[in-house]
Amino acid sequence: MNDHNLQHTIALLTRTPATLDALLRDLPETWTHRNEGEGTMSAFDVVGHLINGERANWMPRARILLQFGETHAFAPFDRWGHVRESQGKSLGELLDEFASVRSRSLDELRALNLRPSDLARRGRHPAFGAVTLSQLLATWAAHDLTHLHQISRIMAHQYREAVGAYSAYLGVLQCAGHSAP
């Protein structure tokens, strides 16, 4: 399974809501509501995107995979669906909501009692084709990490000028892993 361990995946997925809560709740909006420029996300937007992923991406795709195998492609996921998800809400409300939907997703995942043979089953991703359940679930965890990585980059960007010559020493300010800058 390429080093995928379902218990390790669940351990990580369980911690992300509290991690984001500790980092972001009641933090000044300079940190949480600014982005990296036009067409990019703020930390607030990212939390909305994570909520949207719980509703429309991870467990829904796992269910489609288990039910239909490769005969049904997963429904496409709207990467800007978080805009609708977040409208009129405070960051505190989004953090509560993320904790709640994540907890339900994990209850559902545990209830599947997946065996190794289940993890090897295949579904069909709309863009790149065959994908195993193991890969989908490992990606769920790595997706949490990519957004924690992105949030720390978005936040550091707000101090790009303030740090002066120190910017050369801060890897986060050199990262081109996501979109611009």
Place this chain on the structure above:
Amino acid sequence: MNDHNLQHTIALLTRTPATLDALLRDLPETWTHRNEGEGTMSAFDVVGHLINGERANWMPRARILLQFGETHAFAPFDRWGHVRESQGKSLGELLDEFASVRSRSLDELRALNLRPSDLARRGRHPAFGAVTLSQLLATWAAHDLTHLHQISRIMAHQYREAVGAYSAYLGVLQCAGHSAP
């Protein structure tokens, strides 16, 4: 002050210990004790480095700056000093220690009652010369973020193979902001 706001800096610095605690405590060692290859840090190492920075970098340098201005360069900081700092300790112990030393640093920072004119004062960095207190303190916050960014990258690296074709979609796996890979 290039958008540096001392209260925002303190708000962020206050949250980092709880953020790392929520993310890392009792997580399987696959996530916390593996690195990205020879000569790179694990999440465990990064927490040791952050503790070391509290003891030897941020407030000590701020004090030197306020006392001596540009006449004294800051003492060089040992980027591998965390090895000594972490020896024989568990990750839980390091997380407790980080919370404790950070809390003391912030008490000390608040007790300075810094005014805007203090923030404009200059010291001398051993590598790149003149630096303002404002830049030093903004960098302290951005340094927390660069290491949160790095930790999320180190952790995601452990699932580089497990995610299969999804890797193309995960920005954290494309990041070259820090050292190899």
